[in-house]
Amino acid sequence: MHISSIGLNHKICPIAVRERLAFSKTAIQEALARMKQNIHASEWFLLSTCNRVEAYFISHGTGHVREEFEKFLSDFHNIEIKEFRNCLYQYEDEEAVRHLFKVICGLDSLVLGENEIHGQIKESFTWASEAGTLGPVLGRLFERAFQVSKKARTETKINEGAVSIPSVAVELAEKIFGRLHGEKVLVLGTGEMSELTLKHLVASGAGAILVANRTYEKAVTLAARFNAEAVHFDDWLTRLKSVDIVITSTAAPHAIVTHEDVVGVMRSRRQKPLFLIDIAVPRDVESEVAKIDDVYLYNIDDLRVVAESNLKERKKEIESCEHMILEKSEEFFKWLNGLESSEVINRFREYLDFCLEQELNGRFHALPEEERKQLADRLRGKIMHAPLEKLKEAAKNGGSHRYLEAIEALFDLERMKR
Amino acid sequence: MKSASPYFIVHVAAAVVAYISFAFSFIAGLFYLYQDWQLKHRRLVKGPSLEAMERLSFNGLLIGLPVLTAALISGFIWLKMDFGTLWFWNSKLTSSVFAWLVYSVLFYFHYVSGVHGRKMVILSVCAFSLIVFIFLGMNFFEAQIHAHFEHRA
Structure with missing residues (x-):
């Protein structure tokens, strides 16, 4: 009997191929049914996230699970096997089990130690059991995997501290304001990173949003996506009084938020803390602004430094996670x-x-x-x-x-x- | 022995509550300043948020001042009734009156001059430090005087 894990992930497979091979939530059930029909195995499991597509099988004897899976992927997604064959990795038995444990602990993730993967695997597990493709071995294996993942997250610091720029911004905002509940956000200048940061803040509970951009239409487009209010670029300073968090990312060649501006605003807002996130290069906010009482200014480098130091802390935990994974995989094989x-x-x-x-x-x-x-x-x-x-x-x-x-x-x- | 006057009991209880609130406010304030410093120096530390600390620190004053007022009033009534005087020089009494003045000035700054945020926290931390300093100073001074008189006798 063999446990096989065959798949592809963000490490070796380019996004162009990955996005063609990904399964949408609605397609998973059908995919599982077709895998059950076309792949000679006794148990089947399929995981598809934006960073990986992975399948687990229990097979017997010298099967052709890999070839059959390749063919299944090719047929299902209308893509030539040669286009993705080189991206595929395959793990067998102990290696497959350790790989699954690593994946679920977030050790194999793009963002080391992220928690989302646990939920994604859990969801896929539910789908597979609904489709009836799980048996005693995979059933037990995933049950163990959930335990390992929980243990890793409670007993090590693998998921502690924000490690991406938007999540550092959220963590800082919570440090200043406490749990976010409707804090007003002003976005100065639209851009990918500012939008991502805004998304994270909104998901954590930030409230009313104002968007200002030199090209007013762009502000309107972004505002529409977040149910926010678009503001003319000349008006942002007058609106700053009621704002708690500012994300700036304009393409201006010089600072647009000056010391003088902020001092004036702080007085009128009775020193209520103001959190400025400057992700523009060159910077949008004068560095002198950081010296004003109750103003917390972080530029992109500051955020990066926090993220990197947190990542370093997480990396220190890899070893103890791997140790635990080894132990748990031995237990499973026993x-x-x-x-x-x-x-x-x-x-x-x-x-x-x-x-x-x-x-x-x-x-x-x-x-x-x-x-x-x-x-x-x-x-x-x-x-x-x-x-x-x-x-x-x-x-x-x-x-x-x-x-x-x-x-x-x-x-x-x-x-x-x- | 005559049982203690109810005014005296109220006075002592209120004074204890007031000083505990002020101490609480002081500790929350120190924690706020530490966190503020960390945030300004790009460091993330664990613990409650700045706003929570500021609120705790201010609430300490909000409770402390009215209770201290009550302690002083009941204290004066007790003095008048039992000793027939309103005042005598004593480290506790003097520093309590001093504390009342200092915190009243603080509230004036907050509500009239609009001092908020970090400045308000600094003021409250300084106020508490000053009061403790005055109290210890007066205690020391009193001890000196006592020693002096005992020596003469």
Whole structure:
């Protein structure tokens, strides 16, 4: 029996290929059903996020799971196999289990230690169990994976501290204002990063939004997307009085938020704290502004420094996470070996019974049934005695896997399963 | 022995509550200033937010001043009734009156001159430090005087 993990991720697969191979939420059920039909395995699992597409299989014997999965991907997405074949990675058995544990802990993520992947795997797990593609092995494996992930997140600091610029901005805002509840945000200058930062702030509870841009139409477009108010660029200063958080990212070659402006505003807002996030290069806010009481100014480099120092802290935790993953994967295989050996032994016994019954019923049908049964029991016992002892011994050293495989292959026990 | 006057009991209880509130405000203020410094120096520390600390610090004053007022009034009544005087030089009494004046000035700054935010926190931290300093100073001074008189006797 083999556990295989085949997939592609952000590390080696370019986005152009990844986006063509991704499965939408609505397509997952159908994909699972088709995998079940076309891929020779006994359990199937599919995960698709914006950073990875990964499948897990339980297969038996020397299957062609990889080729079949490649073909399935190609057929499902109408894409030539050669376009993505080189991106695929494949892990087997211990490696596959460790890979899954790493993925769920966020060690394989674009943002180290991010939490989202746990939820995504959980969701995919629900879909797979609804589609009936999970069995005892994958069921147990994912159950273990969720435990590992929880343990990693509670016992290590792998997910602590914000490590992206927008999330650092949110963390700082919460440090200043407490849990965000309707703090007013002004966006000066539209751009990808300012929009992303705004998105994070809104998701964390920031409230009314004002958008100002030199090209008023751009402000209107962004405002429409966030249910915000577009402001003419000449008016932003008069509106600053009621604003708590400012994100600036204009293309202006010189500072547009001056010391004088902010001092004036602070007085009229009775020193209520003001958080300025300047992600423009060159900077939009005069650096002198940082010296004003109750004003907290962070430019893109400051945010980056915080993010990087947090990332460094997370990186320190990788080792202890990996240690835990190794331990948990060993535990899983101990369980699996137990399960597997009892299955193989059962099949071996069935096979012997089948042979003995055939022979004894054929040639020795003259013997009374009672005696034939006794004879069969004794023969079976004798034949199985030595292998069972050897297996027990091997299991103690954790090496029963190879023996079981040998027994399965030599006696061709696969056919006993049908 | 004559049982303690109810005014005295109210006075002591109120004074204790008032000084605990002021101390609380002082500690929250210190924490606020530490966090403010960290934020200004691009460092993120764990703990409650700046706004929460500022609010705690200010609420300490908001509770402290009226209760201190009550402590002083009940104290004066008790003095008048039991000793027939309104005043005698004593470190506790003097520094309490001083504290009342200082915090009243602070409230004047806050509500009339519009001092808020970091400046307000600095003022409240300074006020508490000054009061503690005055109290300890007067205690020391009193001890000196006592020693002096005992020596003479």
